[in-house]
Amino acid sequence: MPLKTYWLEHAWLGAHVEPGVALEVSEDGRIATLTSGVHAPPRGAEVLRGLTVPGLANAHSHAFHRALRSLVQVGSGTFWTWREFMYQVAQNLTPDTYYALARAVYAEMALAGITNVGEFHYLHHAPGGAPYADPNAMGEALIEAAAAAGIRITLLDTAYLSAGFGREPNEHQRRFSDGTADAWAERVGALRPREHALIGAAVHSVRAVPADQLATVARWADEQRAPLHVHLSEQTAENEACQAAHGCTPTELLAENGVLGPRTTGVHNTHLTDLDIGLLGGTRTGTCMCPTTERDLADGIGPARRLQQAGSPLSLGSDSHAVIDLLEEARAMELNERLSSRTRGHWTANALLTAATADGHAALGLPDAGRLETGALADFTTIALDSVRTAGPLPRLGAETAVFAASASDVRHTVVGGRHLVRDGAHTLVPDVPAALAESIAAVRG
Numbered sequence: 001m002p003l004k005t006y007w008l009e010h011a012w013l014g015a016h017v018e019p020g021v022a023l024e025v026s027e028d029g030r031i032a033t034l035t036s037g038v039h040a041p042p043r044g045a046e047v048l049r050g051l052t053v054p055g056l057a058n059a060h061s062h063a064f065h066r067a068l069r070s071l072v073q074v075g076s077g078t079f080w081t082w083r084e085f086m087y088q089v090a091q092n093l094t095p096d097t098y099y100a101l102a103r104a105v106y107a108e109m110a111l112a113g114i115t116n117v118g119e120f121h122y123l124h125h126a127p128g129g130a131p132y133a134d135p136n137a138m139g140e141a142l143i144e145a146a147a148a149a150g151i152r153i154t155l156l157d158t159a160y161l162s163a164g165f166g167r168e169p170n171e172h173q174r175r176f177s178d179g180t181a182d183a184w185a186e187r188v189g190a191l192r193p194r195e196h197a198l199i200g201a202a203v204h205s206v207r208a209v210p211a212d213q214l215a216t217v218a219r220w221a222d223e224q225r226a227p228l229h230v231h232l233s234e235q236t237a238e239n240e241a242c243q244a245a246h247g248c249t250p251t252e253l254l255a256e257n258g259v260l261g262p263r264t265t266g267v268h269n270t271h272l273t274d275l276d277i278g279l280l281g282g283t284r285t286g287t288c289m290c291p292t293t294e295r296d297l298a299d300g301i302g303p304a305r306r307l308q309q310a311g312s313p314l315s316l317g318s319d320s321h322a323v324i325d326l327l328e329e330a331r332a333m334e335l336n337e338r339l340s341s342r343t344r345g346h347w348t349a350n351a352l353l354t355a356a357t358a359d360g361h362a363a364l365g366l367p368d369a370g371r372l373e374t375g376a377l378a379d380f381t382t383i384a385l386d387s388v389r390t391a392g393p394l395p396r397l398g399a400e401t402a403v404f405a406a407s408a409s410d411v412r413h414t415v416v417g418g419r420h421l422v423r424d425g426a427h428t429l430v431p432d433v434p435a436a437l438a439e440s441i442a443a444v445r446g
């Protein structure tokens, strides 16, 4: 007996769009059956009009950066001046204020069709660096916030131990540091996965974890068979400092210390050498592009196409949340490549959607999400094909409509584990998401 039946007016099945699909959800929140050629909704089925695609995976998030939106976009300066603003907000975060903010941000994600977030979490301790009574209070707040917003989370608990090569954490960064990678591993070992939550690992960057401690983090992730993420070569200054300290690139340093591999994802991967691209592709290390953040922070355009050709699977993240719109991230990856190469058509719409769905979930340790097929998690989202952006001949083009024309505002429905979380554009657990954002952001901007 299925728990629930949905009827999808149009469904993207990975390589093409099928009209009229009935989808039954099993008791355990997975897709029990998927039947094509069902041209009218079966009796009792919930009708999803528009284009249904698998739930979108936001593979790189720092939830609290949402509080900086608009405040930082107007300024001049660099990544490094932006970072000073970011530290100001971080100062005001406690487990309670972070829970409220993250719940609102994750609810915004659900409204944008995101069903799983990779939270790259390094704000571990109280201001000054003293642990909370529960040393994982901040991580637990994020896990609870995802539950309250109804989405899945992979908590990428981040090792952040130094301010730079051979430099102690500064006043702001003391909250991030466990002192040593062994102490990091001990704290993270106390976190438990839940039905909606996986525990993964992250190396903040080669700046923030001394080279002789990288292997400790990699070993923990290997033992747990957990995803391992790392900010990689987002800025040329990081490359220069790494060359000065170690005589090699950040990618080479990670390779030497056993950090690369198929469960690892490099985030940004912007300023790479040919050797770096070969190392990342050859080890099947993933690449998470965050195009809206990378353009906001004036990072540059990473070689996504060459990385993928070398063997690196691509995923997408909204990172600093200048906008939360995975469809925009997907098309921006293609459009960035056009600007830098002055040629068009590097990815098909199917390939862009695969990065936003199946490959994104795989990067977060959920290979059984991100696809509309029997046995997969019943996580999906429906994009309107009759909005001002998508109306006209576009519906017949199916997947391309979603990637090249639609925005997060066109998301009508989001279903997670078979549960109808966003219905007709309204969140069913967080009734007023804008108010939740406004209140929680006011509380931390100070």
Ligand SMILES: [Zn+2]
Pocket: 060, 062, 120, 231, 267, 319
């Ligand atoms: Zn980041």
